[in-house]
Amino acid sequence: MSLDATPTPGSVRVGVAVPAAGTGRRMGGVRKPFLDLAGEPVLAHALRGLLADPRVTEVVVALGPDEAADPPAWLARLDARVRVLEGGATRAESVRRAISGLGSVDLIVVHDAARPFVPREVLSRCIEVAASGEGAVAGTLAVDTMKTVGSGGLVRSTPDRGSLWHAQTPQAFPADVLRRAYEGDLSEATDDASLVERLGIPVRMVEGDAWSLKVTRPIDLLIAEALLRAARRELP
Numbered sequence: 001m002s003l004d005a006t007p008t009p010g011s012v013r014v015g016v017a018v019p020a021a022g023t024g025r026r027m028g029g030v031r032k033p034f035l036d037l038a039g040e041p042v043l044a045h046a047l048r049g050l051l052a053d054p055r056v057t058e059v060v061v062a063l064g065p066d067e068a069a070d071p072p073a074w075l076a077r078l079d080a081r082v083r084v085l086e087g088g089a090t091r092a093e094s095v096r097r098a099i100s101g102l103g104s105v106d107l108i109v110v111h112d113a114a115r116p117f118v119p120r121e122v123l124s125r126c127i128e129v130a131a132s133g134e135g136a137v138a139g140t141l142a143v144d145t146m147k148t149v150g151s152g153g154l155v156r157s158t159p160d161r162g163s164l165w166h167a168q169t170p171q172a173f174p175a176d177v178l179r180r181a182y183e184g185d186l187s188e189a190t191d192d193a194s195l196v197e198r199l200g201i202p203v204r205m206v207e208g209d210a211w212s213l214k215v216t217r218p219i220d221l222l223i224a225e226a227l228l229r230a231a232r233r234e235l236p
């Protein structure tokens with residue numbers, strides 16, 4: 001681990017919950033966090049980005065039952081701040097378990113294992129917003145015209161895309177707020193911020209970028225590889 005990842009005394013303690021227990025249905029039924037991306041598992045890329053922030057003191061990864069029972073060697077020796085536990089049947093349940101596995105932290109960041117890249121500035125800004133007492137969600141403004149569509153495929157309306165954003169991760173919150181949010185009903189939750197919004201606590205959008213993509217379908221892995229190749233070409 002590089003020296004700049006040593007926590008500064010007195011600085012905010014950030015715990016990270018990483019849901020990695022999905023079954024990757026849209027990818028053809030694979031554990032996406034363990035897919036190879038340019039020579040390393042998708043999850044390894046994500047963890048490297050998260051661990052690069054020196055304020056991160058703990059990371060808990062929620063894994064599928066097989067991986068949790070016998071974590072791969074690379075994960076076990078990656079960094080002393082990383083622990084694993086078994087996730088649940090839904091993303092929300094996996095996040096809930098990961099949060100309960102975190103110790104004493106001031107802020108909690110949630111980041112999908114299926115998002116291999118964690119832009120440093122985006123993570124940093126999310127942490128800063130959470131440190132101010134609000135929730136933070138990384139996202140990008142919709143670029144296509146958006147439609148609401150009813151049953152049978154009939155278009156209902158064309159909402160103003162100027163206020164529509166794609167919500168991504170990282171998302172960051174004061175730890176007590178997120179823990180309270182996860183005590184409620186999780187059945188409707190597709191992200192963490194929505195549970196915090198439900199408590200009436202302000203959540204701020206933090207502008208992400210094209211690097212914040214989620215590996216969802218096979219084409220996403222190709223895009224991620226192309227991004228990495230391009231970035232490596234630009235290195236001196």
Ligand code: CTP
Binds near residue numbers: 020094095
């Ligand atoms: N996840 C999880 N536990 C679940 C379901 C999802 O930890 N029971 C995690 C995934 O591993 C992923 C993140 O939540 O890192 C975002 O979920 P998604 O991209 O939907 O992954 P999957 O649920 O695995 O994919 P799919 O929906 O296509 O089955």
Ligand code: MG
Binds near residue numbers: 022091
């Ligand atoms: Mg899913």
